[in-house]
Amino acid sequence: MAKFEKANSVNEWLDQRLAVETLKRVLSTEYWIPKDINFLWAMGMVLAATFGVLLISGIFLLMYYKPDANLAFDSVNYVIMSEVGYGWLWRHIHGVGASVVFLIIYIHMFTGIYYGSYKKGRELIWLSGMLLFVAFSAEAFSGYMLPWGQMSYWAGMVITNLFSGGSLEAYGLVEWIRGDYVPGDAFLTRFFMLHVLLIPLVIIGLIVLHFGTLRIPHVNNQEGAEIDFEEAAELYKAGKKKESKVIPFNPVFLSKDVFVMGVYFILFFYLVFYHFNFAMDPVNFDPADGLMTPAHIYPEWYFLWSYEILRPFPKDPGLIAFGIAQAALFFLPFIDRSPNVAPAHKRGLFFVWFWVLIVDMIVLTVLGKLPPEGIFNTLGTVAAVIFLLMGPALIVITKFEKKL
Amino acid sequence: MRELKILAVVVFFTLVTYWGVEPFAHSQMHKHVEGHGFTYNGTADTKEAEAGVVKAKESGSKEAEAQAKLEAKKVFWADVEKIAQLQGNAANGEAAFATCLGCHNGSGVNMGGVIPPNLDHAGALYDKNYLIALIKDPAMASNVDHKYEDTMTHPMGSIKTMVTDDQQIADIVAYMQEKMAGEVTSKQAFDEACARCHAMRYAKTTQLGDTPTFKYEKDALAHKIKVIEEQEMVKAYMGKLPPDLSIMVRARSEHFMETFVENPQAQLPGTSMPRVGLSHEGYEKVKAYLEEVGDPSKPAREAIGPWVLLFFVVFTVLAYLWKKSQWKDLH
Known part of the structure; x- marks a missing residue:
């Protein structure tokens, strides 16, 4: 057992038993x-x-x-x-x-x-x-x-x-x-x-x-x-x-x-x-x-983009597309083949890819709430296909990205 | 500077998304219905009948019927307009009103599917033109004539044989507007205009009015059975039990509520809900009651809101000063 001496303050008492000073240093001040x-x-x-x-x-x-x-x-x-x-x-x-x-x-x-x-x-x-x-x-x-x-x-x-x-x-x-x-x-x-x-x-x-x-x-x-x-x-x-x-x-x-x-x-x-x-x-x-x-x-707004990936396709392809969309973002660290750790504006085509992704997801989000009729249906299909192509596109873009 | 630019980008995309999923999406999801300021002159009814004619022509069936309906609507509302021009005599109206008391006597007995409404504040709650139309032909006035082969079979249809003279209609309406137009509370407005069909369980009212407190469970159950019996009659007459209105103010937009109450057919074509003919002031009273029950935290929200925001503004200013002092030696 560790040797304990009489503590002069609550802090010291706690420090002897819990190493609060070390914890504070490691987790916070340092x-x-x-x-x-x-x-x-x-x-x-x-x-x-x-x-x-x-x-x-x-x-x-x-x-x-x-x-x-x-x-x-x-x-x-x-x-x-x-x-x-x-x-x-x-x-x-x-x-x-x-x-x-x-x-x-x-x-x-x-x-x-x-x-x-x-x-x-x-x-x-x-x-x-x-x-x-x-x-x-x-x-x-x-x-x-x-x-x-x-x-x-x-x-x-x-x-x-x-x-x-x-x-x-x-x-x-x-x-x-x-x-x-x-x-x-x-x-x-x-x-x-x-x-x-x-x-x-x-x-x-x-x-x-x-x-x-x-x-x-x-x-x-x-x-x-x-x-x-x-x-x-x-x-x-x-x-x-x-x-x-x-x-x-x-x-x-x-x-x-x-x-x-x-x-x-x-x-x-x-x-x-x-x-x-x-x-x-x-x-x-x-x-x-x-x-x-x-x-x-319709779901709450934060689920609309994935809902819209499910909706424009026939039943089975829709479910598969939905499944891919849910899992796709997990793989990001592995499909980005570029060695560069840098903000997008320094990475050439990746910068374009990033903003296309943002705009596409916002378009999907809005369409996910709109009734699936006429032009909205067509737009939804296009936006969903673009989303699904973003993964392969990232692999190609980052493969050819110049090392900074 | 850079941080502000980044913030501007974040705010921009957030607002675009918000606009897309809220105002824009809702404008696309719900058909737009034009309100008409709680005036009743048959414009909406005639338009609906005209659309009916177009539809009948397209489908090639019942064209004559649709045309006849359009004519009937036109004639009816022209008559209403004519009566509205007459000078009503309230004293004569009072005598004629005795006819109405046969049913509108506050006895709370179901007649032909619903309990006849209490008319204590009819002059204050309902529009003059609407009252004239209602006495002339209840089914036509409330725009539910599609429910009846012959509008005489409307629960109040027999009025057409009891009050036949235009001047008499004008007199009765003049009487109601003069003598039945006292100060009305928002609860009274709701009770008289809505409560015989719509319950409001968060205010403990049913189609039979306020639910009393009972000392014995047996009495409470007996009352409940009476309520169920009344609801069954309303249901048989209306086709379904009209919804409880406890939190309807939160379930429907303000615009929907207004245009729906003005003319239920405009929002729900074919509905058995009658137009009740509230005037603008009458509707405001009813709305106030619906808000009181359905959104009771509104006054508290408005009272506390500014203080909470002020707290966080002060908090943020202090936090900014702290940040500044912490970061001053860093660059």
């Missing part, structure tokens, strides 16, 4: 971040903060929500909205948070793609991030079931139907997932469990993994420059802050993060108080009714 960054580097902390907000608001909602097909709708729309003090506030925070978190996730992802932050030792950062994206998607979908409105019910119906695998007609699998022939009580209670327990646990685990993957390759910087972190850290510690290319996470990097978070939360709470309807679809304020299909069924 965790080095490149200096050459912009506000996009704060999106990780913004995401962490938003996840925190979702977790806290979710805990409050959980106290009054009733996972029962007969009670769920009114427990959300009446009990929480009318009877519970500030229940409406927690609900609107949770609803807006669930939508905005995806905006930030997409910004965070595209930042990584633009600056090549998934390359040369940073592959695991990208892969763990993609796993987080999948987990957040599952969390969002399961949460969307809980108010048990028309859109919950019919989105649940449509998405679980995908598991029949088109011509495979695996309806047994669909019934197994639903626990019933159609979405009902068994369906609601299992998605409730997934939403409040299993998926949040997975997310928390993945966040830890995601942070862990950053440790050795370090955070990328605006120019993709390779930095000798140890040398730079020594410079910084020696007081040569101007010459050093790094800054400590706490307090220097954090001070910028907190400022960006402040700006973000002004927008966030503006939406919560004055513009929450975009995140709470009107259709879902009609109670679930298995005998009445809504005129238009």
Whole structure:
């Protein structure tokens, strides 16, 4: 057993037993971040903060929500909205948070793609991030079931139907997932469990993994420059802050993060108080009714691009295209054949590829909500085909990219 | 400077996406229906009948019927316009109104599918032209004549044989506008105009009115059975039970609600919901009640919102100062 001496302060007492001083140094005051960054580097902390907000608001909602097909709708729309003090506030925070978190996730992802932050030792950062994206998607979908409105019910119906695998007609699998022939009580209670327990646990685990993957390759910087972190850290510690290319996470990097978070939360709470309807679809304020299909069924905005890849094709090719689209982004570090770690504007054709990808995904997103008629159908097919060609195009483009 | 440029790019693409999935997508998903300011002169009805004629011509069947319907609509609303020009006499109207009390007596008894509405504030809630039209031919006025072979079979159809004189119609309407036009609360407006068909469970009202509190479960259950019986009658008459309106303000857009209440056929062709003929003020009252029940947090939101935003503005300013002090030696 280690030898303990009388501690002179709480800090010392804790340090003897938990090595808090070492932890603080390793995780915070001597965790080095490149200096050459912009506000996009704060999106990780913004995401962490938003996840925190979702977790806290979710805990409050959980106290009054009733996972029962007969009670769920009114427990959300009446009990929480009318009877519970500030229940409406927690609900609107949770609803807006669930939508905005995806905006930030997409910004965070595209930042990584633009600056090549998934390359040369940073592959695991990208892969763990993609796993987080999948987990957040599952969390969002399961949460969307809980108010048990028309859109919950019919989105649940449509998405679980995908598991029949088109011509495979695996309806047994669909019934197994639903626990019933159609979405009902068994369906609601299992998605409730997934939403409040299993998926949040997975997310928390993945966040830890995601942070862990950053440790050795370090955070990328605006120019993709390779930095000798140890040398730079020594410079910084020696007081040569101007010459050093790094800054400590706490307090220097954090001070910028907190400022960006402040700006973000002004927008966030503006939406919560004055513009929450975009995140709470009107259709879902009609109670679930298995005998009445809504005129238009569409997912929340963050799933629209992949929905639109599914929709314009015949059943089986559509499902295959959808499957490819879901998996494609995982492979990014391996299909980008270029050795360069640099911002897109220095990588020639890759720069064009990047903006085509952005525009194509926005086009797919908008078309995913529009009724699939006439010109929208044609545009949807074209945009979906372009998306599917982006992978092969990237391989070719990066293969011939000049080394910087 | 560079950071602002990057921010501008991020904001631009965010706004384009937002515009695409919200205002633009919704404009494409829902057909546009022009409102007509809660005035009732048959313009919409005639247009619908004209469209019916075009459709009949295209399909080549029932053309004569469609043409006859168009003519009937034109004649009917021209008559309404003529009566509206007459000078009504409220005193004579009061005497004639006795005919109405046979059914509109607040007894809460279902007659022919629905409970006749309470008319206590009819003069304040409903439009003058609409009231004239309603007394002249209820099915035509409420634009549900498609439901009836003969509009006499409308639950209020018999009025056509009871009040036949144009002057008498003008008198009754004058009476309602003078004597039944007192101050009306938003709840009264909802109760009189909507509640005999639409329940509002978040306000604990049913087609039988406010649900009383019962001491014994037996009495509560007995009341529930009465409600179910009433709902079954409404359902038999309307084809389906009209939806509960508790949070309808959040389920439909403001524009939909307005144009739907003005003329249900415009948004849901063929619906059995009658036009109720609310005037603009009447509709505002009903809307206020729907908001009160369906969106009760609105006053609290508006009270707290600015303070929360102010908090984060101050937070951001302080954070900026902290950042500046931390970064001042770095470059």
